[in-house]
Amino acid sequence: MHRVLAAILLCCACQAPDQSLGRENTETTDITAPTLDLVAIGTISGTISDLSDETADPLENGVAGNLLGGLGSGIAYAGCNTFLAVPDRGPNAVSYNAALDDTASYINRFQTFELRLERSAPGSALPFDLSPELVDTTLLHSRWPLYYADGATPALNEADDTYYFTGRSDNFDPAVSISTNPDDARLDPESIRVSHDGSHVYISDEYGPHIYEFNRWTGHRVRTFDLPAEFAVVHESPQGAVEISGNTSGRVANKGMEGLAITPDGRTLVGAMQSPLLQDGGTAARYTRIVTIEIRSGEMHQYAYPLTNIGTASKPKYPTISEIVAVNDHEFLVDERDGKGLGDDSVAAFKQLFHIDLDGAQDVSGISGEANLAGAAVGKTPFLDIVATLTAHGIAPENIPAKLEGLAFGPDIRMGGALRHTLFVTNDNDFIGHVTDSHHPAPGIDNPNQFFVFAIDPALLPGFEHQRIRGH
Numbered sequence: 520m521h522r523v524l525a526a527i528l529l530c531c532a533c534q535a536p537d538q539s540l541g542r543e544n545t546e547t548t549d550i551t552a553p554t555l556d557l558v559a560i561g562t563i564s565g566t567i568s569d570l571s572d573e574t575a576d577p578l579e580n581g582v583a584g585n586l587l588g589g590l591g592s593g594i595a596y597a598g599c600n601t602f603l604a605v606p607d608r609g610p611n612a613v614s615y616n617a618a619l620d621d622t623a624s625y626i627n628r629f630q631t632f633e634l635r636l637e638r639s640a641p642g643s644a645l646p647f648d649l650s651p652e653l654v655d656t657t658l659l660h661s662r663w664p665l666y667y668a669d670g671a672t673p674a675l676n677e678a679d680d681t682y683y684f685t686g687r688s689d690n691f692d693p694a695v696s697i698s699t700n701p702d703d704a705r706l707d708p709e710s711i712r713v714s715h716d717g718s719h720v721y722i723s724d725e726y727g728p729h730i731y732e733f734n735r736w737t738g739h740r741v742r743t744f745d746l747p748a749e750f751a752v753v754h755e756s757p758q759g760a761v762e763i764s765g766n767t768s769g770r771v772a773n774k775g776m777e778g779l780a781i782t783p784d785g786r787t788l789v790g791a792m793q794s795p796l797l798q799d800g801g802t803a804a805r806y807t808r809i810v811t812i813e814i815r816s817g818e819m820h821q822y823a824y825p826l827t828n829i830g831t832a833s834k835p836k837y838p839t840i841s842e843i844v845a846v847n848d849h850e851f852l853v854d855e856r857d858g859k860g861l862g863d864d865s866v867a868a869f870k871q872l873f874h875i876d877l878d879g880a881q882d883v884s885g886i887s888g889e890a891n892l893a894g895a896a897v898g899k900t901p902f903l904d905i906v907a908t909l910t911a912h913g914i915a916p917e918n919i920p921a922k923l924e925g926l927a928f929g930p931d932i933r934m935g936g937a938l939r940h941t942l943f944v945t946n947d948n949d950f951i952g953h954v955t956d957s958h959h960p961a962p963g964i965d966n967p968n969q970f971f972v973f974a975i976d977p978a979l980l981p982g983f984e985h986q987r988i989r990g991h
Contacts, residue, residue, distance in 0.1 A: 554975075554976040554978075554979065555903060555908075555973060555974070555975050555976060555979060556908065556973065556974060557645065557908055557909065557912050557971060557972070557973055558636075558645055558646050558647050558932070558934070558939075558941075558972050558973065558974040559636055559639075559645050559646070559647035559648060559649040559970075559971075559972040560645065560649065560969065560970065560971055560972070561634065561648075561649030561650060561651045561969070561970040561972070562651070562967040562968065562969050562970070563587065563651045563653065563967060563968045564587070564952060564965070564967050564968075565586075565587065565588050565948050565950070565951065565952030565953070565965070565966055565967045565968055566586075566952035566953065567586075567587050568583065568585045568586065568587060569585050569586070569587040569628070569630060569653065569656040570585075570653060570654075570655060570656040571585045571626075571628060571656040571658060572585065573675060573678075574626050574628075574658070574675065576674075578609070578610065578623035578624060578625055579615060579616070579623045579624060580610065580611075580613040580614075580615040580616075580621065580623050581613065581615070582610040582613055582623070582950065584624075584625060584626065585656075586610060586950055586952075587630070587653065587968065588606060588610060588948055588949070588950030588951070588952065588968065589606035589607050589609070589610070589947050589948060589949060589950050590604040590605065590606045590630050590945070590947075590968050591604065591920075591922070591923075591924055591925045591945030591946040591947045591948070591968055591969065591970075592604075592605055592606055592607040592708065592709050592710070592922075592924050592925060592947045593605040593708065593709055593710035593711040593722075593723075593779070593842065593924065593925050593945075594711070594925035594926070594927045594943055594945045594970075595711045595712045595713050595720070595927055596713070596927045596928060596929050596930075596943075596986065597631075597713045597717065597988065598717065598988050599930070600633050600634055600635045600636075600930065601631065601632070601633060601634075602631075602632045602633075602634050602927060602929070602943065603629050603630070603631055603632070603711050603713065603720060603735075604629065604630045604631075604632060604711070604925065604945065604968075605628075605629040605630075605708045605709075605710065605711040605722060606627075606628065606629075606630070606708070606947075606950075607686070607707055607708055607709060607725075607947060608622060608625065608627070608685075608686025608687075608688075608705075608706065608707040608708070608725075608726075609622065609623055609625025609627075609685070609686035609950065610623065610625060610949070610950035610951075611623060611686070612949045612950060612951050617758075618757060618758065619687060619688050619689055619757050619758075620688050620757065620758055620759055622686050622687045622688040622689075622757075623685075623686065623687060624671055624673060624685045624686070624687045625685055625686045625687075626658050626659075626673055626675065626683045626684070626685055627658070627659040627683070627684040627685060627686060627706045627708055628656055628657055628658045628659060628738070629656075629657050629659070629708075629711055629720065629722070629738075630653055630655070630656055630657075631653070631654050631655040631656075631657065632651050632652060632653055632654065633651070633652040633654055634649060634651055634652075634929070634943065634970060635649070635650070635652075636648070636649055636929075636930070636932060636941070636972065637649075637650075644912070644913075645912070646934060647932070647972065649970060649972060651968075651970060657735070657736075657737075657738040658675075658683060658738050659683070659684045659706065659708075659722070659733055659738050659740070660679075660681040660682055660683045660684065660738055660739055660740070661681070661682045661683075661684070661739065661740050662681065662682070662739050662740075663682065663702075664682055664702070665682040665684070665690070665702055665703065665704035666690060666691060666692040666700075666702055666703050666704055667685075667690050667704045668687065668689040668690055668757075671685070671687050671689065671690055671704075673685060681739070682704065683704075684704055684705070684706035684740075685704055685705065685706065686705065686706065686707060687704075687705060688705060688726075688757040688758070688759075689705075689757035690703060690704035690705035691703040691704075691705055691726075691755050693755070696753050696754070696755075697751050697752075697753055698726065698727055698728075698751045698752045698753070698755050698769065698770075699727045699728070699729060699745075699746060699748075699750070699751040700727075701727075701729065701731075701743040703726070703727075705726050706724050706726060706729075706731075707724055707725040707726045707773075707775075708722045708723065708724060709723050709724070709725055709776065709777045709778070709779075709793075709924070710722070710723045710776075710777065710778050710779035710842060710843075710925075711723075711779070712779055712780065712781040712788070713735070713781070713986070713988060714732070714735075714781075714785060714988075715784070715785025715786075715987065715988065715989060716785075716988075716989045717735070717988045717989050718734065718735050718736065719732050719733065719734060719735055719741065720732070720733050720735050721733075721779060721781065721788055722779070723776040723777065723778070723779040723790055724775070724776060725770075725773060725774070725775035725776060725777065725793070726775065727746070727750075727751070727775065727776070728746055728750050728751075728770050728775035728776035728790075728792070729743060729744070729746065729776065730743075730744040730746065730776060730779065730788060730790055730812065731743055731744075732744070744788070744812055744817065745817065746776070746790075746810065746819075747810065747819065747821065747884065749768060749769065749796065749798065749887070750769060750770050750775070750776075750792070750796065750808075750810075751769050751770070752765075752766040752768070752769035752770065752772075752797075753766065753769070754766050756772075759772035759773045760772070763797070763801075766797055767797055767798065768796065768797050768798040768887075769796060769797055769798075770792060770794075770796060770797075771793075771794050771795075771796070771797060771801050771802055774792070774793040774794035774802065774839060775792060775793060776790050776791075776792060776793075777791060777792065777793035777839070777840055777841055777842070777924075778790065778791030778793075778840050778841060778842040778843035778853070778854070779791070779842075779843065780843045780844050780845040780851055781845060781986065782845050782847070782848040783845060783847060783848065783984040783985060783986045783987055784848060784987060785814070785986070785987065785988075786813065786814055786815070786848075787811055787812065787813055787814060787848065788811070788812040788814060789809060789810070789811050789812075789843060789845065789851065789877075790809070790810045790812070790843075791807070791808075791809050791824065791840045791842070791843040791853065792807045792808045792809075792810075792840070793807070793839045793840050793841070794807055794837075794839050794840075795807045795808070795826075795889070796808065796887070798887045798888065799887060799888060799889055799892060800888075800889040802837070803835075803837075804837070804889045805825055805826050805828070805835070805837055805889060805893075806823045806824065806825055806826070806889055806892040806893065806896055807823075807824050807826060807840060808821050808822065808823060808824065808883070809821070809822045809823075809824050809843070809877070809897075810822075811877070819884070820882045820884065821882060821883050821884045822877055822880050822881070822882065822883060822895075822897055823881075823883045823886075823892040823893075823895050823896040823897065824840065824853065824875070824896065824897060824899075825896040825897070825899065826838060826839075826840070826855065827855055827869075827871070827873075829857060829868075829869050838855045838856055838857050838869055839855070839856065839858075840853060840854065840855055841854045841855070841856050841922070841923065841924040842854040842924055842925060842926040843926075844926040844927060844928060844942075845986070846874070846980055846982060846983050846984070847982045847983065847984045848984075849876055849877050849878040850874065850875065850876045850877075850878075850980075850982055851874075851875050851876075851877070852872045852873070852874055852875075852902055852903075852926060852942075853872065853873045853874075853875055853899070854870075854871075854872055854923070854924070854926055854944075855869070855870075855871055855872075855873060856869060856870040856871070856922075856923055856924075857869040857870065857921075858921055858922065859921055860916065860917065860918075860919045860920055860921035860922075861917065861918050861919060861920050861921055861954060861959075861964070861966060862920060862921045862922065862948060862949055862951060862954060862966055863921040864954075864956035864957055864958060865917070865921070865958075866916040866917050866958070867906050867916045867917070867919035867920075867921065868906060868916070869906065870904075870905040870906050870919070870923050871901060871902075871903065871904050871905065871906075872901075872902045872903040872905070872926075873899040873900065873901060873902055874899065874900045874901075874902040874980075875897050875898065875899045875900075876897070876898070877897060880895075880897045881895040883895050902979075903942075903973065905919075905923060905944065905971075906919060908973070909971070917958040917959070918964070920946035920947075920948065920966075920969060921946075922946055922947040922948070922949065923944055923945070923946050923971075924945065924946065924947045925943070925944065925945035925946075925947075926942065926943070926944055926945075927942070927943045928940060928941065928942055928943075928983075928985065928986070929941040929942070929943050929972070931985075932974060934974060937976075938977060939974040939975060939976060939977070940974070940975040940977060940980065940983060941972055941973065941974060941975070942972070942973045942975060943970055943971070943972055944970075944971040944972075944973065945968070945969065945970055945971070946968065946969045948966050948967065948968055948969075951966050952965065952966055952967065953965055953966055954966045
């Protein structure tokens with residue numbers, strides 16, 4: 520807690536209450552900025568610990584329970600130079616129990632970072648330097664009992680008299696035949712956003728799917744948003760493949776509520792399903808769903824989002840949505856990607872951001888089936904080809920992270936005397952801090968947690984609004 524308070528004091532010192540920009544990030548460089556380009560890369564090791572020493576004991580698979588990894592699953596701007604990053608369900612890349620999809624009792628959490636852009640030295644490859652500083656780790660828990668499988672109750676529960684969420688896939692109550700039971704202890708966080716008052720965070724969960732609200736300072740859950748019933752599955756299993764084969768409707772296992780945005784006024788949450796629902800065709804289909812939730816009332820609307828065919832006309836193949844971030848109250852950027860690149864022993868090919876506008880889009884609540892959604896899908900336009908941009912800066916496709924999953928607008932900067940918006944893109948390194956494979960033979964290559972920062976000419980997003988967080 521003292522680390523977070525120190526970060527807040529630092530933030531308050533660097534800006535007036537009505538500003539959303541850090542002054543030290545608005546220095547003029549001596550170059551002319553491209554319209555939309557990479558301006559900084561920051562890394563923090565994937566082999567070090569986070570700041571939750573009480574969770575350091577090895578997990579069932581032998582991995583330390585406080586390994587700093589996976590944190591790029593979602594990232595949120597919290598004002599000044601403060602960002603929150605959320606890891607997913609934990610280190611399950613180490614095989615130990617196929618009946619659990621190798622998931623372990625990793626206690627879910629989010630990390631608080633200071634991400635300060637500083638002008639780089641003359642002659643540097645990029646105009647800004649970024650040195651991430653981890654300032655706090657916040658564990659997520661419930662104040663009322665949660666359901667754990669036999670032998671899967673966290674030891675920390677007894678010490679704190681609280682009930683911690685974990686990533687283990689069998690932590691669901693088999694007596695409740697619906698995957699959206701909020702009393703299940705299993706949680707697979709994929710995105711995080713900060714509330715308008717700055718004191719709460721919203722986190723999306725793939726398992727339910729769910730969207731939960733947590734107290735930002737204590738980590739305890741304060742609210743569950745009821746998602747559409749058709750998003751849930753009725754036959755649950757610790758194994759994703761078994762769960763998929765046992766259901767004909769609901770979210771695809773491990774491809775549930777992936778992306779989450781909050782409108783700049785803090786009134787509406789916007790969730791994006793990673794892949795189409797089973798009744799809409801599953802991963803072989805084109806149209807996934809975006810749901811808007813009015814925070815105060817809980818009112819919801821659904822929209823069909825058309826995925827890009829990255830196969831051929833005769834053999835279509837679709838990527839997945841990894842994130843969505845708000846441009847204003849009706850425009851958004853959506854991250855579609857393949858699973859190729861560093862960490863997958865393959866070469867990155869498709870990681871693109873698309874611009875959409877939900878204003879006037881058709882509500883598809885009550886409509887199901889790929890063919891029925893086709894005529895109602897929202898339009899989209901290409902915004903940023905991340906693979907092309909990174910390779911233009913000399914990053915080989917096999918070194919581009921396979922899972923670029925987090926998106927957040929940050930403080931504005933000045934380049935060549937002109938204002939630029941910043942967009943932070945982060946990776947989920949699957950808690951694998953070093954990779955040795957066919958593209959990276961021994962001694963291999965580091966696979967850190969990475970932060971890619973892009974500068975955007977405001978002319979490309981004329982309706983852009985910074986999120987208004989109280990006190991920032």
